[in-house]
Each structure stands twice: as C-alpha cells, then as structure tokens.
Amino acid sequence: MKLQIKLFGIAREMAGSSTLEIELEESATIKDFKQTLFTVLPDLARLRTLMVAVNTDYGEDDTILRSDDEIAVIPPVSGG
Amino acid sequence: MKLLSFHPSVGDSFKGIKEIKIIKGIKGIKGIKGIKGIKGIKGIKGIKIIKGIKGIKGIKIIKGIKGIKESSSNIQNQELMNYKISNQALDPQEVIRLAESDKAGAVAVFIGTVRNHSQNKHVVSLEYEAYEAMAIRKMEEISEEARQKWPIEKIAMHHRIGKLSIGEIAVVVAVSTPHRKESFEACEFLIDTLKQVVPIWKKEIYEDGEVWVAAHA
Numbered sequence: 001m002k003l004q005i006k007l008f009g010i011a012r013e014m015a016g017s018s019t020l021e022i023e024l025e026e027s028a029t030i031k032d033f034k035q036t037l038f039t040v041l042p043d044l045a046r047l048r049t050l051m052v053a054v055n056t057d058y059g060e061d062d063t064i065l066r067s068d069d070e071i072a073v074i075p076p077v078s079g080g
Numbered sequence: 081m082k083l084l085s086f087h088p089s090v091g092d093s094f095k096g097i098k099e100i101k102i103i104k105g106i107k108g109i110k111g112i113k114g115i116k117g118i119k120g121i122k123g124i125k126g127i128k129i130i131k132g133i134k135g136i137k138g139i140k141i142i143k144g145i146k147g148i149k150e151s152s153s154n155i156q157n158q159e160l161m162n163y164k165i166s167n168q169a170l171d172p173q174e175v176i177r178l179a180e181s182d183k184a185g186a187v188a189v190f191i192g193t194v195r196n197h198s199q200n201k202h203v204v205s206l207e208y209e210a211y212e213a214m215a216i217r218k219m220e221e222i223s224e225e226a227r228q229k230w231p232i233e234k235i236a237m238h239h240r241i242g243k244l245s246i247g248e249i250a251v252v253v254a255v256s257t258p259h260r261k262e263s264f265e266a267c268e269f270l271i272d273t274l275k276q277v278v279p280i281w282k283k284e285i286y287e288d289g290e291v292w293v294a295a296h297a
Contacts, residue, residue, distance in 0.1 A: 006211065056211075
C-alpha cells in the first residue's frame with residue numbers, strides 16, 4: 001500500500017518536502033514504517049525522539065497503518 | 081459521536097466547502113476550507129454537538145449561516161476560537177475574554193514571549209510551525225485532562241505560528257476557576273503539558289545559524 005506522509009519541523013527540512021509517499025506491505029505497523037523511513041531519510045534516526053501520528057493522534061509502535069490514514073512524522077515538539 | 085446534523089433541501093448550494101472528510105477514529109471533521117464564502121445554505125436544523133468537533137480550521141463567519149438554532153456567537157466564541165493556531169499577532173485580551181465566566185472568581189493567564197537569548201546565543205527571531213488539526217485536538221484533550229483535576233469554568237489557548245520577533249507573544253493560555261489557587265495550578269499544567277504534547281515546533285534563528293529547539297539529544 002502507498003502511504004501519504006506529512007512531515008513537520010526539522011523532519012520536513014531533512015526530507016526537503018512537507019509530504020512523502022512511502023510504499024509498505026498491507027497491515028504494516030508504525031515500527032515497520034519507521035524502519036523504512038530511516039532507510040530513506042537516515043538523518044531522522046538521529047533525532048531525540050520521533051513520534052508518528054495517525055489520524056491526528058499519537059500512535060504506538062504496534063499501531064497498524066492503513067492507506068487511508070492521515071500519517072504524520074512528529075519530531076520532538078517545542079511549542080510554547 | 082454525532083457531530084453535525086443538517087438536512088439540506090434539493091437545490092441548496094454549498095459553495096466554498098472544498099472537502100469534508102470524516103477520519104476514522106477521530107470524532108473529527110477535517111479539511112474544511114473556505115467556510116468564509118458559504119452562501120445559500122438553508123435549512124440547517126441545529127448543529128448539535130459542536131464540542132466534539134476537532135481540527136476545524138478557519139471557521140470565522142458562522143454568523144452568516146441561516147437557520148442554526150443555537151446562537152452563532154455562542155458556538156464561535158465558546159467552542160471554536162478558544163483553541164486557535166494563528167499566523168497573526170495574538171491578543172491576550174481576546175484570550176482572557178474567552179476564558180471569563182460569571183461563575184469564576186479567578187482567571188489565570190500565561191503569556192509566553194520571545195526572548196533574545198537561548199543557551200548563551202543571541203536570538204534574532206523565531207519561527208513556529210504547527211500540525212494544526214492535531215494541535216487543536218491536543219489542546220482540547222489537555223483541557224479535558226485539566227478539567228478532571230480542577231473545577232474549571234473555561235479555558236482558552238492561542239498559539240502563534242510563523243516568524244516572530246523578539247518580544248512578540250508566542251502563546252497565551254487563560255483558565256478560569258472559582259478560586260485563584262486552582263487557576264494558577266491549572267494554568268501551569270496547561271502550558272507545561274502543551275509544551276510536551278502539542279505538535280508545534282520552534283526554530284531559533286541566530287546571527288550565524290538556526291536550530292530546531294530540542295530536536296537532538
């Protein structure tokens with residue numbers, strides 16, 4: 001399945017784009033997604049943390065992704 | 081969760097709504113754009129649970145829609161604009177007004193401003209970026225958490241995005257409670273938790289470079 005990914009902050013700058021398309025097996029989890037993401041964008045692995053949001057909520061490593069999910073890469077937040 | 085219930089008649093036009101997508105699991109409506117330009121929606125029979133709507137961007141002119149049974153100013157002020165991400169200068173008075181309540185004896189306000197130094201470096205300006213739909217959702221969630229802990233009347237949180245100069249306001253949090261002690265505690269909890277979970281990012285720009293705050297260990 002093809003996933004459309006949103007990127008923000010330093011992750012967006014590292015990717016050079018605010019969106020990214022990634023191809024994963026059906027029923028892939030966030031853990032699988034991050035592994036693929038780190039091979040495409042190794043710099044992301046150096047961040048302090050990297051969360052993945054699914055449909056505007058933080059996901060867990062074992063969260064299963066679907067092609068119609070809204071998926072976003074969330075580097076360490078620093079609002080306020 | 082029931083979000084919108086309306087019954088348009090044949091022939092009504094919905095100019096300006098470009099996309100309405102209900103996302104699985106979020107109790108949310110996403111991607112409504114251009115509500116400003118809506119004309120000719122008739123026969124809306126009550127927007128019932130506005131509270132549950134998350135992630136709506138830019139609904140500003142609810143007033144013009146005919147036939148809504150609840151007061152539009154009520155919906156706009158109490159439920160929609162209390163949580164806001166804006167690329168315009170923030171107005172602390174507006175945030176305070178949104179948090180005021182006749183039942184409250186206290187309104188605590190936190191105003192976060194841009195300071196000119198960070199870890200011994202001279203900061204020239206800041207840039208904030210937000211994942212808006214999620215940021216609004218998280219603001220609502222942490223408000224709900226705060227309501228479990230303190231007897232809160234109202235909460236308002238506005239966060240600025242875009243490029244900010246030294247001294248400008250980046251965030252305003254206001255919360256009203258019956259007595260002052262819980263207002264201070266709730267306000268501190270809200271801003272502390274906002275900084276931990278709300279997807280907003282800050283880039284500090286120095287004379288000789290720039291850094292995304294807290295990105296690296």
